[in-house]
Amino acid sequence: MNLLALEPYYGGSHRAFLDGWIAHSRYQWTCLTLPAHHWKWRMRHAAITFAQQATDLKETHFDAIFCSDMLNLAAFRGLAPSPIASLPTVVYFHENQLTYPDEFRTQRDYHYAFDNFQTLLAADQAWFNSDYHRTEFFQQCQAFLQKFPDYTLESQLDQAHDKTIVASPGLPEITPRPRELNFQCPHIVWAARWEKDKNPDDFFDAMFRLQEGGHPFRLSVVGESFRDCPPIFDKARTVLADRIEQWGYLPSHDAYQELLGKSDLFISSAAHEFFGISAAEAIVAGNVPVLPRRLAYPELVDRQANLLYDGTTDSLVNHLKRLREDVDFQRTAQEQQAIVASKLSVLQWSQLAADYDGKLESVAQQPRRLS
Numbered sequence: 001m002n003l004l005a006l007e008p009y010y011g012g013s014h015r016a017f018l019d020g021w022i023a024h025s026r027y028q029w030t031c032l033t034l035p036a037h038h039w040k041w042r043m044r045h046a047a048i049t050f051a052q053q054a055t056d057l058k059e060t061h062f063d064a065i066f067c068s069d070m071l072n073l074a075a076f077r078g079l080a081p082s083p084i085a086s087l088p089t090v091v092y093f094h095e096n097q098l099t100y101p102d103e104f105r106t107q108r109d110y111h112y113a114f115d116n117f118q119t120l121l122a123a124d125q126a127w128f129n130s131d132y133h134r135t136e137f138f139q140q141c142q143a144f145l146q147k148f149p150d151y152t153l154e155s156q157l158d159q160a161h162d163k164t165i166v167a168s169p170g171l172p173e174i175t176p177r178p179r180e181l182n183f184q185c186p187h188i189v190w191a192a193r194w195e196k197d198k199n200p201d202d203f204f205d206a207m208f209r210l211q212e213g214g215h216p217f218r219l220s221v222v223g224e225s226f227r228d229c230p231p232i233f234d235k236a237r238t239v240l241a242d243r244i245e246q247w248g249y250l251p252s253h254d255a256y257q258e259l260l261g262k263s264d265l266f267i268s269s270a271a272h273e274f275f276g277i278s279a280a281e282a283i284v285a286g287n288v289p290v291l292p293r294r295l296a297y298p299e300l301v302d303r304q305a306n307l308l309y310d311g312t313t314d315s316l317v318n319h320l321k322r323l324r325e326d327v328d329f330q331r332t333a334q335e336q337q338a339i340v341a342s343k344l345s346v347l348q349w350s351q352l353a354a355d356y357d358g359k360l361e362s363v364a365q366q367p368r369r370l371s
Helices: 012-024 039-057 073-079 110-122 131-145 154-161 200-212 232-239 253-260 277-284 313-325 327-345 349-364
Strands: 002-010 028-035 064-068 089-093 125-128 164-166 187-191 218-222 244-247 265-267 288-292
Touching: 002 012, 002 039, 012 028, 012 349, 028 039, 039 073, 039 110, 064 349, 073 089, 073 110, 089 110, 089 131, 089 349, 110 131, 110 154, 125 131, 125 349, 131 154, 131 164, 187 200, 187 253, 187 277, 200 232, 200 313, 218 253, 253 277, 265 277, 265 313, 277 288, 277 327, 288 313, 288 327, 313 327
Parallel strands: 002 028, 002 064, 064 089, 089 125, 125 164, 187 218, 187 265, 218 244, 265 288
Antiparallel strands: none
């Protein structure tokens, strides 16, 4: 098969997904991509830009289109050359503009949310990265549509649910490094965007309290930082200076994997997460996760109790103390980590790509839309 990929935001998890799949796919791919910045403008112009670029491809035979939620697929179908506009299409929802916690950014612009809704309707199949994400999107989208004065389109939303599936993002190749985990002085990793939706304040509050209580630990804080980085990071770098192993963005994914190969615990305090790919990588690499019992995390770790805390700072501190002091709790946590790691290991692209090739092929074999 010959596939056309449309990615308006070619960076981060979007790029990792596309590159990882293509590298292991048995099919041929042509990619139209745009740089990963100015995301609002990308959502506005990508359909027009890609439709223009597609005119140079109208003589090429394609079997299907794969795009992300950053594209207004309905607009693209209306503007692209007929042979391409009529192709069976799968859209992947990495995130959505309806349930992203905009109180951490700017006032929500519902035009982008409605673009996501139109893309859902225009696609032949929609893939969500977790069941949590799919459930939350449909619940909030229904509430959103009910606000309109008439023609609220709820029946179309209900029908669209039947063409959705859950398709977890793929992982790179990860080879766990055999080691004894150190619970007495654990090497803790926090890896996320340095933004408010990842809730760094609660995490660092827990670290401050452990330090004040005399509990030994080492700390690596990695992830991408931005111009409006929360001030807690500067404070934490000073207060926790003697505990820090690694601070800041790592130059490559290999460097991140090297870090995970010698750390013990992966902690998240996120207030927003549609899947948890950093946590998944850490688990497969051998780290015991300590994750809040909310968002997509319970689904990620199969609700294994010793891998979850209730989401509060008090609970996180108590969980870490128990991992240090309670041998039975340690043992159970390691057993549960091994179970989850085995489940997640099948998400490595070397194994997952063939499955997703088959899923996309089944969509491509559906009758083409009328031009």
